[in-house]
Amino acid sequence: MNGHVVLPAAPQAAFLTAPPRLPRTPPASAVQTPAARRRHGVKAPTPRGRSTPACLFGKGDDGPRRSVFTDAPPPPPPGASPAADAAAASRALEAWLVDNGVYLSDKSTWGRSPHPLAIANETTDDGEPSGRGLVAIKGVVQGEPLFKIPLKVLLTKEVAVEAFGKAVLPPSTDDFIAMAALLIRERSLGAASFYAPYLGVLPADEELTPLFRWSEEELTPLAGSPTVAAAASLRRKVRAEFADADAADGLFGRSRSVFDPAVYTYEAWEWAFAVLFSRLVLLRGSGTLALVPYADLLNHNPYCGAYIDTFKENFTGEGYVCVFTDRPYGKMEQVYTTYGQKTNAELLLLYGFVVDRNPYDAVDVSVAVDEGDPLYERKREFLEGAGQEAGTSVAFPLYADRYPMELIEYLRFCVASEAEMDGGADWGDFVSERNEVCVAQALLGACTAALEGYARTLEEDDALARDRGLYAMLTLKQRQALRQVRGEKRILKRTIANTQREMQTPRMLFTSLNAA
Numbered sequence: 001m002n003g004h005v006v007l008p009a010a011p012q013a014a015f016l017t018a019p020p021r022l023p024r025t026p027p028a029s030a031v032q033t034p035a036a037r038r039r040h041g042v043k044a045p046t047p048r049g050r051s052t053p054a055c056l057f058g059k060g061d062d063g064p065r066r067s068v069f070t071d072a073p074p075p076p077p078p079g080a081s082p083a084a085d086a087a088a089a090s091r092a093l094e095a096w097l098v099d100n101g102v103y104l105s106d107k108s109t110w111g112r113s114p115h116p117l118a119i120a121n122e123t124t125d126d127g128e129p130s131g132r133g134l135v136a137i138k139g140v141v142q143g144e145p146l147f148k149i150p151l152k153v154l155l156t157k158e159v160a161v162e163a164f165g166k167a168v169l170p171p172s173t174d175d176f177i178a179m180a181a182l183l184i185r186e187r188s189l190g191a192a193s194f195y196a197p198y199l200g201v202l203p204a205d206e207e208l209t210p211l212f213r214w215s216e217e218e219l220t221p222l223a224g225s226p227t228v229a230a231a232a233s234l235r236r237k238v239r240a241e242f243a244d245a246d247a248a249d250g251l252f253g254r255s256r257s258v259f260d261p262a263v264y265t266y267e268a269w270e271w272a273f274a275v276l277f278s279r280l281v282l283l284r285g286s287g288t289l290a291l292v293p294y295a296d297l298l299n300h301n302p303y304c305g306a307y308i309d310t311f312k313e314n315f316t317g318e319g320y321v322c323v324f325t326d327r328p329y330g331k332m333e334q335v336y337t338t339y340g341q342k343t344n345a346e347l348l349l350l351y352g353f354v355v356d357r358n359p360y361d362a363v364d365v366s367v368a369v370d371e372g373d374p375l376y377e378r379k380r381e382f383l384e385g386a387g388q389e390a391g392t393s394v395a396f397p398l399y400a401d402r403y404p405m406e407l408i409e410y411l412r413f414c415v416a417s418e419a420e421m422d423g424g425a426d427w428g429d430f431v432s433e434r435n436e437v438c439v440a441q442a443l444l445g446a447c448t449a450a451l452e453g454y455a456r457t458l459e460e461d462d463a464l465a466r467d468r469g470l471y472a473m474l475t476l477k478q479r480q481a482l483r484q485v486r487g488e489k490r491i492l493k494r495t496i497a498n499t500q501r502e503m504q505t506p507r508m509l510f511t512s513l514n515a516a
């Protein structure tokens with residue numbers, strides 16, 4: 001029996017990023033004319049940096065608005081400081097949202113309660129920077145809709161098809177590819193883009209650090225972790241997708257007058273995919289993938305049960321996206337959403353962060369029929385007959401407190417004796433004490449081999465994390481890597497300890513008590 005830990009295949013739509021260098025003047029083909037804007041059903045852009053959002057400091061439609069983050073002094077000029085620029089970008093986004101019908105006032109009006117949130121330009125989670133976030137500026141009750149974002153400000157494949165035209169971007173184009181093209185185009189338009197205020201609050205390129213963008217050197221502290229292979233796999237996919245699009249018969253290659261090679265570069269492509277991976281949401285009901293401005297400022301909390309949904313206004317028939325809270329929030333508390341039940345490896349790969357105490361964290365262990373097993377051929381043929389392709393190796397997730405029963409069933413088969421095979425055993429059930437002990441040994445072997453693959457032991461990692469002086473010298477990526485490998489090693493060690501304990505009573509070794 002051999003065993004090693006691997007990550008599941010990288011996400012299907014995983015593609016890529018690096019901040020594109022923007023041309024000073026957008027190519028003529030990329031400039032959005034007022035006529036085109038009308039065709040796309042969007043309003044003329046609010047020039048970036050031109051005005052102070054009325055909703056915060058002026059007397060706009062909603063009257064004066066107080067913001068806990070922007071109270072008092074007038075905004076400093078652009079470029080005064082990174083913090084001032086970030087605040088100005090947030091205000092520009094709010095003004096744009098208000099212009100497009102989002103109610104952000106902290107006053108109630110007929111039929112509308114005060115908007116309970118404000119943008120925090122700098123937040124922290126688990127002691128690490130987590131960029132912008134949304135914070136309650138008044139108490140929020142459970143189930144309260146936090147905001148209504150009109151569908152017209154969303155970025156979707158449909159918008160991309162409209163923007164480029166069906167002849168250039170057929171509706172059958174993959175969602176990620178269509179939206180990557182749209183993002184690159186809108187960014188190249190600069191202030192002329194309808195979405196400029198939204199693009200203005202996206203993290204700076206160097207702040208977009210999903211694992212697939214890490215350099216070889218940056219990946220070094222993750223040596224031994226299945227995340228390294230996952231990052232390489234995702235990087236390859238993103239590159240391959242770009243190569244396809246860039247080929248003479250690909251999306252870009254076919255329409256070079258629209259897709260200027262100086263704008264639609266690999267760097268721009270990677271940037272767009274990093275944005276999409278970390279911000280796209282799947283809207284329930286319609287099944288549409290969308291970038292939802294403002295809603296995508298919500299940070300992730302794995303314990304959060306908030307949900308996002310679309311609905312239609314009764315009178316106007318206009319569509320909205322709404323986020324509903326799962327619990328009450330007090331004033332000044334950061335309000336969260338969930339990006340789904342993701343492992344830390346998935347969060348690191350796609351979003352660039354790791355969550356301490358993540359209840360969904362898991363490490364995949366890959367198990368296979370031992371090639372030295374005299375029954376190897378018979379077992380391989382059996383698996384192929386059952387539809388399993390490419391050998392006998394299968395990956396299963398190990399959680400801190402459980403493992404999937406399918407892993408045990410598969411191991412029971414892998415270690416089965418001839419008599420057990422002949423007897424047509426039900427692998428979902430106890431087969432024999434011998435079989436059960438072999439399963440335990442195989443599991444221990446897989447976990448031990450995985451632990452031996454790391455450069456450092458868990459104890460050495462723990463010592464590094466405890467050493468304040470040394471820890472403070474680590475870069476953010478090094479700290480994320482340390483948290484990632486410590487989490488993986490803890491799960492592997494816990495599985496070893498649990499399995500060794502359970503081996504005391506082999507008859508009851510792998511009951512559903514431990515299984516997921």
Ligand SMILES: C[S@@+](CC[C@H](N)C(=O)[O-])C[C@H]1O[C@@H](n2cnc3c(N)ncnc32)[C@H](O)[C@@H]1O
Pocket residue numbers: 125126128129130131132133201202203278279296297298299300301350351352353354355
């Ligand atoms: C959908 S965006 C959320 C808004 C984001 N903070 C921003 O500044 O635009 C997702 C990104 O936020 C950050 N983030 C979200 N939740 C986080 C968390 N719990 N810990 C650390 N970073 C987090 C990560 O950089 C992630 O890629």
